[in-house]
Amino acid sequence: MKPRIVIVGAGHGGIQAAASLREEGFEGDITLLSEDPALPYQKPPLSKGYLQGKQTDEAILFRSANWYTTNQIDLQLGVSATHLDPATHQLTTSAGDTLTYTHLILATGAANRRLPLPGADEVLYLRTLADAQQIGDRLAQAERVAIIGGGFIGLELAAVAVEKGKAVTVIEYQPRLMQRVLPPVISDVFGRTHLQHGVQLRLGVGLQAIQKQGHSHTLTLTDGQSLTADLVVAGIGVIAETGLAASAGLVCEDGIRINEYGQTSVPDIYAIGDCAAHDNPYAGKCLRLESVQNAVDQAKTVVSHLLGNPRPYRAVPWFWTNQYHLKLQMAGISAGFDTYVIRGDEAADKFSVYYFKAGKLLAVDSLNRPADHLNARKLLEAGVTPTEAQITDLIFNLNGVL
Ligand SMILES: Cc1cc2nc3c(=O)[nH]c(=O)nc-3n(C[C@H](O)[C@H](O)[C@H](O)COP(=O)(O)OP(=O)(O)OC[C@H]3O[C@@H](n4cnc5c(N)ncnc54)[C@H](O)[C@@H]3O)c2cc1C
Incomplete structure (x- = not known):
């Protein structure tokens, strides 16, 4: 058989x-x-080009x-x-x-992890194509959008919604955006950029209650303030x-x-x-x-x-997120770093952060510097740590240390 x-x-x-x-x-x-x-x-693409209308189902x-x-x-x-x-x-x-x-x-x-709150039955979540289609339809009708969760998916949605002219509020329990995976040197750039585009950021507060009123929802926050939204989407992690x-x-x-x-x-x-x-x-x-x-x-x-050719899993972890003009590519896992070195131009939102632990390269986050990202994956795979002087010297080709 x-x-x-x-x-x-x-x-x-x-x-x-x-x-x-x-x-x-x-x-x-x-x-x-x-x-x-x-x-x-x-x-x-569901939280990026598809919802923006730039990518079709096909x-x-x-x-x-x-x-x-x-x-x-x-x-x-x-x-x-x-x-x-x-x-x-x-x-x-x-x-x-x-x-x-x-x-x-x-x-x-x-x-998707769901909000454990009474009144949250009409909150939408994004995981599937059907979810994206529903959010897209509702977004077209909505004027005020509340997004629960300032992680990757919530923020990509916020960027799409505000670029469609919606009034967007992001509610994030932590004091910083994407705090779980990004240090301030990167997440602050995203925070500033969302504010510049008109997104309201409510950081360090949670959602206490949601009440439906006609076609809209009143959200009560843990600091006692409230806001009204026509559409509420939560991106609060997965199980x-x-x-x-x-x-x-x-x-x-x-x-x-x-x-x-x-x-x-x-x-x-x-x-x-x-x-x-x-x-x-x-x-x-x-x-x-x-x-x-x-x-x-x-x-x-x-x-x-x-198929009889066993090779243990050792792949370098990498990930990306696109929000506005910010294209962030992450290689390695930066948790636990003790120092970092920056390569590139922070003022122009074009830089990479090289994270070290005990002198060894741990991870690299590259903002609008795709060549650094590709090189970082190779450095991490080879276990090679460039010097601070090599990293900060933009003329120096980091592929040369491999
Ligand atoms: C909106 C969104 C944006 C994202 N953006 C990025 C990004 O920019 N970069 C990135 O690296 N990752 C991103 N991710 C994460 C990435 O999509 C996931 O890590 C990836 O899809 C994981 O692949 P998977 O095959 O493990 O699971 P999935 O792609 O989730 O596939 C699992 C499938 O299994 C099916 N299934 C579950 N149980 C059963 C069952 N009992 N019987 C039959 N079928 C079942 C589900 O219906 C599902 O379709 C994003 C995810 C989402 C939702």
Whole structure:
């Protein structure tokens, strides 16, 4: 009997796994289950070009419908995996089928954390194409927009909304924007830029209550102030989709626990992407990464292992966000740095921050300096730390130290 690999989830991880399996010569059956009814699409544009109206539905597809047929990938849209039995290698689906697999790849992603407040039922969240379409429709009608959460998605939405002429307020519990992942040297640039574009920033306050009044909502903040909005969108983080794995007895700790080859506690079941908790060599601890890079590179790691060419996961983490003219690209994980050095022109919003810990390069955030970002990924991968003099000398080609 032919081997059969079942992949649950057709996001960045699931699609890459299917593509890599065929590219690497896997000739068995591939079944790809997608709870989402839409032809699989990329998520990053949803809060950027898609909502801006610059990218169409077709432009954000991973692959055309033909690609799945040509590559003999049995894509089942609008079908979720509902029950997993690792002992019998069987997966039950919402379509009523029982699939027997040789290997299973869980690429189930994450779900939006929801506001635990009464009255918050009409708050919108952004994760799927359907969410983006709903937010786009509502945005067209709205004049006042409140965004709960000053993280990447909330701020990308704020930039899109204010550029459409809306009155936008961002409510962030922390005293700084994107505080969890960015130090002040970068996040302050974003704060200033949002203010310059007219976004109201309410930092260091939380949301206490929401009340619907006619077509609008009154938001009461923890400092006692209130504001009214026609549209409220929350971007307050995500929770790993571990339900299927956990109920099948796989070890889960804020994510499905995997080893350096992507194997879960049941070796013929793998997990990748947003749902997977792994020991990351760049973070020096177990974590989940919510990024395209991580989903794609973990998919490649799993496929290599499955096809008998094991290579442990060591990819340099990287991420990006686009807000107005600010294109930020992050390489490595800067948490825990003790010093930093700046290369470039801060006044022109064109600079990179090189973070160090005990004299070793830890991470690089590049603002409107894409060449620095590409070089940083290579430096981090090679474990090379340039000197402060080399970093600050704009004439010096940092590729030269590799
Ligand atoms: C609006 C937005 C903007 C983003 N911007 C960026 C960015 O700029 N840069 C960046 O690096 N990352 C960005 N991200 C994060 C990035 O999209 C994710 O890290 C990436 O999609 C993770 O891929 P994944 O395959 O792990 O999960 P996902 O892409 O979330 O795919 C998981 C899929 O699994 C499906 N699924 C779940 N459970 C089941 C089940 N039981 N049965 C069947 N199917 C199931 C879900 O429906 C989902 O489609 C953004 C995310 C969003 C939502």
